Amino acid sequence: MSTHPTVLDVTDRIRERSQGPRSAYLRRLAEIRNRDRGSDRMGCANVAHAVAGIPANDKFKVVTERAPNIGIVTAYNDMLSAHAPYQGYPDIIKQEARSLGATAQVAGGVPAMCDGVTQGTPGMELSLFSRDVIAMGTAIALTHDMFDGALLLGVCDKIVPGLLIGALHFGHLPTVFVPAGPMPSGLSNNEKSKVREQAAQGLVGRQGLLDAEMAAYHTMGTCTFYGTANSNQMLLEAMGLHVPGTAFIQPGDAMRETLTREAVRTVLGRAGEAKFSCPPIGEMVDERCIVNAMVALLATGGSTNHLIHWVAVARSAGIVIDWDDFSRLSDVIPLLTRVYPNGSADVNAFQAAGGPGFVIGELLDAGLMHADVLTVRAGGIREFANIPSLAQDKRLAWTSAAPSKDEAVARPVENPFSATGGLKLLNGNLGRSVIKVSSVPDDRHVIEAPARVFDSQAALHQAFTAGELERDVVCVVRWQGPQANGMPELHKLTPPLSVLQGKGFRVALVTDGRMSGASGKVPAAIHVSPEAAAGGPLAKVRDGDVVRLDAVAGTLAVLVPDDEWAEREIAELPEAQRIADSHGLGRELFAGMRRNALTAEEGACSWL
Numbered sequence: 001m002s003t004h005p006t007v008l009d010v011t012d013r014i015r016e017r018s019q020g021p022r023s024a025y026l027r028r029l030a031e032i033r034n035r036d037r038g039s040d041r042m043g044c045a046n047v048a049h050a051v052a053g054i055p056a057n058d059k060f061k062v063v064t065e066r067a068p069n070i071g072i073v074t075a076y077n078d079m080l081s082a083h084a085p086y087q088g089y090p091d092i093i094k095q096e097a098r099s100l101g102a103t104a105q106v107a108g109g110v111p112a113m114c115d116g117v118t119q120g121t122p123g124m125e126l127s128l129f130s131r132d133v134i135a136m137g138t139a140i141a142l143t144h145d146m147f148d149g150a151l152l153l154g155v156c157d158k159i160v161p162g163l164l165i166g167a168l169h170f171g172h173l174p175t176v177f178v179p180a181g182p183m184p185s186g187l188s189n190n191e192k193s194k195v196r197e198q199a200a201q202g203l204v205g206r207q208g209l210l211d212a213e214m215a216a217y218h219t220m221g222t223c224t225f226y227g228t229a230n231s232n233q234m235l236l237e238a239m240g241l242h243v244p245g246t247a248f249i250q251p252g253d254a255m256r257e258t259l260t261r262e263a264v265r266t267v268l269g270r271a272g273e274a275k276f277s278c279p280p281i282g283e284m285v286d287e288r289c290i291v292n293a294m295v296a297l298l299a300t301g302g303s304t305n306h307l308i309h310w311v312a313v314a315r316s317a318g319i320v321i322d323w324d325d326f327s328r329l330s331d332v333i334p335l336l337t338r339v340y341p342n343g344s345a346d347v348n349a350f351q352a353a354g355g356p357g358f359v360i361g362e363l364l365d366a367g368l369m370h371a372d373v374l375t376v377r378a379g380g381i382r383e384f385a386n387i388p389s390l391a392q393d394k395r396l397a398w399t400s401a402a403p404s405k406d407e408a409v410a411r412p413v414e415n416p417f418s419a420t421g422g423l424k425l426l427n428g429n430l431g432r433s434v435i436k437v438s439s440v441p442d443d444r445h446v447i448e449a450p451a452r453v454f455d456s457q458a459a460l461h462q463a464f465t466a467g468e469l470e471r472d473v474v475c476v477v478r479w480q481g482p483q484a485n486g487m488p489e490l491h492k493l494t495p496p497l498s499v500l501q502g503k504g505f506r507v508a509l510v511t512d513g514r515m516s517g518a519s520g521k522v523p524a525a526i527h528v529s530p531e532a533a534a535g536g537p538l539a540k541v542r543d544g545d546v547v548r549l550d551a552v553a554g555t556l557a558v559l560v561p562d563d564e565w566a567e568r569e570i571a572e573l574p575e576a577q578r579i580a581d582s583h584g585l586g587r588e589l590f591a592g593m594r595r596n597a598l599t600a601e602e603g604a605c606s607w608l
């Protein structure tokens with residue numbers, strides 16, 4: 001099947017736009033690839049320090065036998081249910097490496113923030129920039145420079161993008177991500193959201209809400225909604241950076257450890273029978289690989305956060321993408337899955353229906369993904385259209401993930417949930433923004449109503465509680481961009497806005513902040529750029545201005561006469577609030593990142 005012309009055209013535009021930075025990146029990669037191995041190249045003291053802490057046999061392998069040495073970067077901590085399983089992974093990896101005549105060392109750890117723990121709290125204002133801290137942490141780990149390959153242990157929101165950004169600055173290394181899988185399903189996401197809306201109306205008390213939340217988030221593993229974490233997993237499969245089909249195998253599954261061991265074999269080029277050298281990640285992640293990730297995001301209604309993170313990831317490989325690229329692809333990429341918040345199923349149901357392998361197989365067969373790409377496996381991206389199982393002899397076997405086992409959750413390209421992807425670019429006199437329409441009811445794709453302007457999410461909650469929002473209203477929440485307060489997710493606004501929508505009011509959110517990948521059914525124009533704190537147009541909106549959000553036409557505008565709009569003065573964030581928004585609980589430490597942050601459409605990169 002030939003590749004779709006729009007997919008080819010978008011890829012060509014990206015390749016052309018990226019020519020300068022991409023060729024410079026590949027030049028640097030070629031230079032560093034020609035070096036001797038670390039234990040031959042580095043000073044004797046450097047090498048002695050690097051191996052002082054490892055067992056004698058491993059020292060011998062690294063220094064004398066010159067066996068491959070893998071650097072492990074781990075995001076283990078007990079705060080993310082998704083990362084808690086990683087505690088024992090390094091020992092399994094070291095053991096498997098030894099069995100293959102190689103060695104492995106924990107090169108370093110990186111921090112990981114659980115957005116569920118910090119959602120709605122000041123900590124969420126560190127969330128976006130924690131991605132760049134994770135990237136720097138990955139660089140600190142790999143800069144020990146004694147490695148012939150890397151294994152990256154991370155699943156959640158900013159951790160995978162941060163690890164990937166960091167690893168791409170060591171693009172000469174073969175690199176494989178190692179997931180730990182989703183938790184078994186507890187209270188369903190729909191049930192949990194219902195209890196939240198009841199609590200927002202005072203119909204359920206704290207204990208009732210806490211019981212529901214703990215029944216939903218009840219054990220180790222990634223949360224089961226299709227948010228940013230599970231979108232990460234889908235994109236890593238589509239980029240060929242995983243063991244095929246490993247993403248959504250649960251931590252307690254008998255296959256889990258075998259898949260971790262297979263990741264060691266894969267990065268060492270021992271996957272399967274074919275002798276295959278796993279390519280350096282900087283060569284693998286090219287324009288086609290990035291476009292494949294964008295296509296997979298759109299085909300599954302993935303997290304809007306990836307409209308920021310994958311721009312930063314691409315930049316790290318010398319590749320420049322923007323929201324027009326996403327928007328053009330979205331016009332031709334069908335929506336193939338309905339996983340919460342885009343439906344009621346969770347990722348366990350998605351896996352049972354065929355999971356990432358089914359989606360990748362469908363997209364490849366329809367020519368909507370590039371098939372001619374490098375991956376960490378000898379069989380290329382086609383291997384990722386399969387689903388793994390344990391054979392009788394406890395070895396891994398892969399079988400085709402097609403056909404879908406549940407067309408209420410995952411559908412073939414010839415019968416999609418929607419002919420276009422779940423994300424839409426909005427332009428107009430309020431700036432550029434994006435909206436995820438895949439989880440918004442069709443009759444809410446166009447909202448025109450008077451604005452109510454808020455300088456914080458707390459102010460919106462207060463107005464809701466005071467009953468001031470019982471009407472058609474476009475809630476404009478500004479000063480939430482990267483430079484203002486670190487661009488937090490405003491996911492806590494979902495319950496009150498959902499209650500208003502449920503009462504029949506026509507409501508929408510417009511913000512220069514972000515939403516969670518788990519946000520959904522309320523129309524929200526987010527990532528508005530330029531942000532208010534950079535003099536963006538949201539700073540000119542006043543209560544009562546009529547705002548029109550039109551996700552069909554792709555427009556976001558305030559309906560004020562042009563001459564009056566041009567004359568409008570730009571509001572200033574009250575100084576007391578600016579201080580309050582950026583001080584306390586460590587937020588001062590991120591002042592430099594806020595100052596340096598590029599726009600959301602430029603990936604909010606704080607290092608470029």
Ligand SMILES: O=C(O)[C@H](O)[C@@H](O)[C@H](O)[C@H](O)COP(=O)(O)O
Nearest residue numbers: 115116119227228229516517518
């Ligand atoms: O982008 C995301 O997917 C979210 O940041 C997610 O990781 C976060 O944990 C949500 O806050 C969870 O949703 P609840 O807050 O509704 O539990």
Ligand code: SF4
Nearest residue numbers: 081114115116156223
């Ligand atoms: S999915 Fe979100 S809430 Fe769940 S563990 Fe990851 S960061 Fe935390």
